[in-house]
Amino acid sequence: MNRLAGRGPAGGAEGRTAGDAARHAVKVFRAEALKQHRQIFGSKLVVFSMLIWPLLTLVQTYYTLHPLAATPGIAARWPLAADPERLLAFLATGTLGFTFFFSLVQSAWHFSMERQNGTLELLFLAPASRLAVVVANGFGALVQNAWLFACFSVAMFTLLDVVNVAHPGMYAVVFLAMLVPAVAWGAFLNSLLIFSRDAAFLYTLLDDPMWFASGVRLPTFALPGWLRAAGSVLPLTGSLVVVRGALLDGQGIADLAWPLVWLAGLSGALLLAAAGALKAGEARAQRTGQLRLF
Amino acid sequence: MIETKHLRKEFGGKVAVEDLSLTIPRGRVTGLLGLNGAGKTTTIKILATLLRPTSGTVTVGGLDPGNTPHAVRRRINLIAGGERMVYARMTGRENLWYFGQLYDVPGKLLKTRIGELLELVGLTAAAGTRVEQYSRGMTQRLSIARGLINDPDYLLLDEPTLGLDAPIARDLRKVVAELAERGKGVLLTSHYLAEVEQLCEHVYVIGDGRHLAEGTPGELMAQTGCHRRVRITVSELTPEVEAAALAFDDRVRIAPQADEHGTGAVIELSHPGDVAGALTTAVIAAGGAPSGLEIAEPSLEDAILALSDRSVAVVA
Numbered sequence: 001m002n003r004l005a006g007r008g009p010a011g012g013a014e015g016r017t018a019g020d021a022a023r024h025a026v027k028v029f030r031a032e033a034l035k036q037h038r039q040i041f042g043s044k045l046v047v048f049s050m051l052i053w054p055l056l057t058l059v060q061t062y063y064t065l066h067p068l069a070a071t072p073g074i075a076a077r078w079p080l081a082a083d084p085e086r087l088l089a090f091l092a093t094g095t096l097g098f099t100f101f102f103s104l105v106q107s108a109w110h111f112s113m114e115r116q117n118g119t120l121e122l123l124f125l126a127p128a129s130r131l132a133v134v135v136a137n138g139f140g141a142l143v144q145n146a147w148l149f150a151c152f153s154v155a156m157f158t159l160l161d162v163v164n165v166a167h168p169g170m171y172a173v174v175f176l177a178m179l180v181p182a183v184a185w186g187a188f189l190n191s192l193l194i195f196s197r198d199a200a201f202l203y204t205l206l207d208d209p210m211w212f213a214s215g216v217r218l219p220t221f222a223l224p225g226w227l228r229a230a231g232s233v234l235p236l237t238g239s240l241v242v243v244r245g246a247l248l249d250g251q252g253i254a255d256l257a258w259p260l261v262w263l264a265g266l267s268g269a270l271l272l273a274a275a276g277a278l279k280a281g282e283a284r285a286q287r288t289g290q291l292r293l294f
Numbered sequence: 295m296i297e298t299k300h301l302r303k304e305f306g307g308k309v310a311v312e313d314l315s316l317t318i319p320r321g322r323v324t325g326l327l328g329l330n331g332a333g334k335t336t337t338i339k340i341l342a343t344l345l346r347p348t349s350g351t352v353t354v355g356g357l358d359p360g361n362t363p364h365a366v367r368r369r370i371n372l373i374a375g376g377e378r379m380v381y382a383r384m385t386g387r388e389n390l391w392y393f394g395q396l397y398d399v400p401g402k403l404l405k406t407r408i409g410e411l412l413e414l415v416g417l418t419a420a421a422g423t424r425v426e427q428y429s430r431g432m433t434q435r436l437s438i439a440r441g442l443i444n445d446p447d448y449l450l451l452d453e454p455t456l457g458l459d460a461p462i463a464r465d466l467r468k469v470v471a472e473l474a475e476r477g478k479g480v481l482l483t484s485h486y487l488a489e490v491e492q493l494c495e496h497v498y499v500i501g502d503g504r505h506l507a508e509g510t511p512g513e514l515m516a517q518t519g520c521h522r523r524v525r526i527t528v529s530e531l532t533p534e535v536e537a538a539a540l541a542f543d544d545r546v547r548i549a550p551q552a553d554e555h556g557t558g559a560v561i562e563l564s565h566p567g568d569v570a571g572a573l574t575t576a577v578i579a580a581g582g583a584p585s586g587l588e589i590a591e592p593s594l595e596d597a598i599l600a601l602s603d604r605s606v607a608v609v610a
Binding site for chain 2: 030035118119121123124125126127288289
């Protein structure tokens with residue numbers, strides 16, 4: 001063999017500059033997202049299912065709740081239910097938010113395959129930021145899973161003419177209020193998998209309660225107090241408060257300040273927890289050799 | 295160099311590696327041999343930072359993996375045989391690009407290096423094909439290219455030719471030898487002991503996680519008493535022939551060998567020197583008529599088996 005081209009990045013010590021580390025994290029982020037696209041979203045059928053699955057869910061939910069409109073006095077107790085177009089918009093925002101978060105659950109499940117495929121050890125063999133890998137993994141899944149249904153939702157809102165936005169900038173707020181907590185949620189789920197090979201059961205455990213307790217299909221005021229309290233710590237609950245407030249009720253930044261602060265804090269806490277779980281998980285794996293076990 | 299001192303690794307109270315001290319200098323292929331369960335893979339994973347020793351020290355180029363793991367990871371890589379350590383739905387080129395990003399190899403350099411590595415492992419024509427369509431040997435060759443993507447100073451090879459076709463395994467051995475010539479430190483474990491004899495200047499033999507012996511393959515064979523074996527078959531073992539053979543060397547063994555006359559025998563001698571000619575001459579001079587002569591060179595396999603047997607005997 002001829003000499004391999006040049007030398008890689010081998011020189012230097014552990015403490016590279018913050019700029020170097022950030023630049024490397026961006027490269028890892030891009031590579032991980034592309035890898036995920038190739039591994040999971042490379043088929044046309046998968047793209048098709050990204051629209052069909054949430055659409056079927058939306059249709060099913062809408063026609064389940066539609067008869068409520070005929071219930072006497074419903075307009076006083078839940079005004080939305082009396083207005084089919086507003087009900088559809090309410091459910092569509094819920095489904096959109098759920099699609100964001102559920103795509104992260106799916107991403108975590110796919111990430112768990114790295115253990116079976118023997119590639120998880122390779123990720124830990126490389127000098128790449130572990131947090132960048134799990135965040136990118138979640139981000140890639142989210143964007144690739146949700147973009148089609150997000151486009152569909154925007155088109156539907158436009159046709160129904162139900163959107164009531166205080167300021168065009170609120171669209172960006174809505175997007176970030178779904179994106180940031182969802183990515184933090186995904187990073188947290190992925191990091192749990194590093195910590196324990198038995199973490200996959202959490203995905204099932206967290207899926208249905210999120211669907212129910214976050215107010216995807218029903219307003220949270222319809223839930224019993226204990227369930228409302230439990231649901232309030234799920235990031236999707238806060239995201240839906242912001243999304244529906246901004247898109248359907250015309251609320252501005254000032255009106256949504258507290259939910260936004262809560263979401264930012266929760267996202268930060270989830271990322272910190274993810275970083276902690278990754279560190280502890282890697283140390284545990286170095287002690288037990290469990291990265292190869294599944 | 296990579297240096298370990300008094301390395302110990304326990305898994306839940308079970309000792310996998312015990313008091314193991316190794317030196318893996320640059321510019322040499324160092325072998326690590328032992329039977330299954332001897333602790334070879336555990337040792338390699340400690341050196342690769344995937345496992346942390348329970349006690350003892352490891353330094354890689356003077357760096358402590360415990361304090362500066364990423365700096366160590368930039369200098370090493372691991373290639374394991376028979377593994378599915380690549381992504382099936384990505385092409386060969388995409389796999390190498392992905393790992394190049396994880397190792398922060400600069401863009402232009404990475405592009406050139408991917409081309410060179412694909413050529414090295416004979417996958418240039420299949421670079422754009424998804425790995426799921428590769429044969430097992432092709433996948434393994436891609437794993438080898440992956441292990442070289444960061445141009446590591448130290449390469450840890452755990453059964454790298456497992457499952458490879460003979461020509462590819464031969465090419466890989468050539469590559470490994472060249473890497474060492476270029477100044478890289480290589481640690482090799484392999485069940486193909488001829489491969490170890492061919493490549494390794496220095497070999498460590500371990501058993502039950504403990505150091506059993508070390509030296510060049512020749513030194514190991516000498517240490518274990520593994521010598522060249524001379525076997526002379528005679529059609530008739532007369533008392534004169536028997537006496538001459540036993541007089542030649544007291545290590546001569548004679549075993550009767552049944553033939554149509556029932557008088558044949560095999561005269562066998564394991565000896566460090568080149569004694570085949572002299573022994574045959576002595577047999578003929580005593581009236582013997584050799585019908586066969588075999589000379590078996592000693593092998594590293596004999597040495598490993600002898601060392602492992604001794605280890606078992608000591609433990610028992």
